[in-house]
Amino acid sequence: MRIGIMSFAHLHAYAYADVLNQLAGVEFAGIADEDAERGKAVASQLGTRYFNSFEELLKADIDGVIITAANADHRRLTEMAAAAGKHILCEKPIATTLEDGLAMEKVTREAGVKFQMAFPCRYVPAVQRLKAQYDDGLLGRVVLLRGTNHGKMPGGFFIDPEAAGGGAVVDHTVHLVDLVRWIFQTEIKEVYAEIDRRFHDIPTDDCGLLTLELTNGAFMTLDPSWSRPDDFYTWGDLYLKVVGTNMVTEVDMMRQSLERIGSQDPNYQWEFWGSNSDYGLVKEFVACIQEDRQPTITAQDGIKALEVALAAYESAKTGKPVKLDN
Amino acid sequence: MRVGIVGFGTMGTTHAASYQRIADCELVAIADIRPERRALAEEQHDVRSYATLRDMLSAEALDVIDVCVPTFLHREHVEIAAEAGKHVFCEKPLARSRAEGQAMVDACRKAGVILGVGHVVRFFPEYQRAKAVIESGQMGNVGTVYTYRGGGGFPTAWQDWYARYEWSGGLTLDLIIHDFDFLRWTLGEVERVFAKSTWGRENNRMEHVLVSLRFANGVIGNVEGTWLDLGTFGTKFEFACDEGLLTHDSHWSSALKSYQLQSAAHTGKPGVAVPESPMAIDPYTLELKHFIECAREGKEPMINGEEALRAVEIAVAAQESIKTGKPVRLERG
Known part of the structure; x- marks a missing residue:
């Protein structure tokens, strides 16, 4: 199981990366970041690969991504990941508008990828x-x-x-x-x-x-x-x-x-x-991919919040x- | 100063004990319609007792009347005392409505007597200290504030008057008016009130209220009060300021904790913790000492009728919001 992280704009990315490194059978496969300097520094600090663009990360042999970009970027990155057939764990809030949230629900459903909201509480x-x-x-x-x-x-x-x-x-x-x-x-x-x-x-x-x-x-x-x-x-x-x-x-x-x-x-x-509640959250995301079941924290939950x-x-x-x- | 108390319930009993600790002040008589309370008063204090305020006034030479009857009887008793030319101390809340409170203020002004109201929280040292710290500017500006009061269970009293909304005004008027008064004293006027209560939705003896306040200076407030029995009565507050937090929790700051073991031995149940934080002079004595001084010297007390009326206005706005589901803007005038 190989998971990547898209953007370290949100501080929770560091906590999720820690969990990826702890989970047995899971490889923290790499990161891409709109801020190349930050991305490279984080990759070397966390011992993972830095990809020069989101497109390159999504072309790599990975099963899923964690999206920890700025809220307004969630929709664009979700659409990219869904098009590439990657499962998604998305940081809260789901988006900045209901329209974006609904579009994310639709695109992931139609692409047949799993979409889990990050509500670790x-x-x-x-x-x-x-x-x-x-x-x-x-x-x-x-x-x-x-x-x-x-x-x-x-x-x-x-x-x-x-x-x-x-x-x-x-x-x-x-x-x-x-x-x-x-x-x-x-x-x-x-x-x-x-x-x-x-x-x-x-x-x-x-x-x-x-x-x-x-x-x-x-x-x-x-x-x-x-x-x-x-x-x-x-x-x-x-x-x-x-x-x-x-x-x-x-x-x-x-x-x-x-x-x-x-x-x-x-x-x-x-x-x-x-x-560590992040551990349970990321473990569940990985388990949903492994066992091919739908996440319990859905895009709809993100939209309603x-x-x-x-x-x-x-x-x-x-x-x-x-x-x-x- | 010669004092008569009308209403020898919980507050009348507390005040009676306090007057004995105040110099140059004599508790002379007590009026209560219940013979057993009159007997108790005579036994506990060296006083004469009467069935009504009018009886007490016609038989005794008094300077001050302390009104400790249930809220819905405040106006009648304050007006009788004022007409008799006596200074009046009235338990909080002053009244159930702005009109009722204004009539009491007017009656005392007209009679030329001093009116003081028992917002005793202003004499609690933790609240006084908080106001002093906030006003010192050391914490910067206040951004948000939270207060909590309750947990001691539903009060039992004469004819179960607390349970009758038209008599007591419920928890919003009776209990958290303390916090409305304290916050207004510390932060200034309230502009807008939005409130929710279990009143009308649940058993009224378990009333629990959450209030949203917006002050004229912009502070956002959250006031919580409950009649639920959560083991012991408690108070809390938190001032979140741009230079830090100022917090209080009465359970944390209790300087004396006693645990009764006897009940455990007899029944196998755990004992009940009774927290208290004893002070050299208790807040009730401080508030009455201040009032007696004012009455003697003809000065306005810190919490006069007008001040108390402002707190009633906030509570009444919260009641209206609870009823209508809409925010209520306080109109001053």
């Missing part, structure tokens, strides 16, 4: 435990949820409105929306949002608060802000509180950490010891709740 064991609690009826009916996905301001293409399709809201809304849709088998039917740029001198939004109504009768607030300071003790958080009729459960993924307090700068840091983020921008612009068709 589904592979967080605490999240899986929450899903089991719900599936086993321990939570009861879900009444309300509160989620936060805070982070630091990532820079790079993330703060280019064209390349990213937005700022913090498009970057961090999709993880929690995907988890809620997946765990509780519900859709989002209404979105209200306050969005602004209040932390950084950048061209995109960096904070917001979404209030959602779900088709299962529950409501939710979701904070996707890049509100963690640059020297915050970890990258950010992924937190979800679920109030059910029988139980209240809180998932706080980064809590599986040691507190490290020293005399050097930074003098306070979290040392994460929890499971993006739809909520785009509705949030519309709500913030109009000052009104936005209804979604499901």
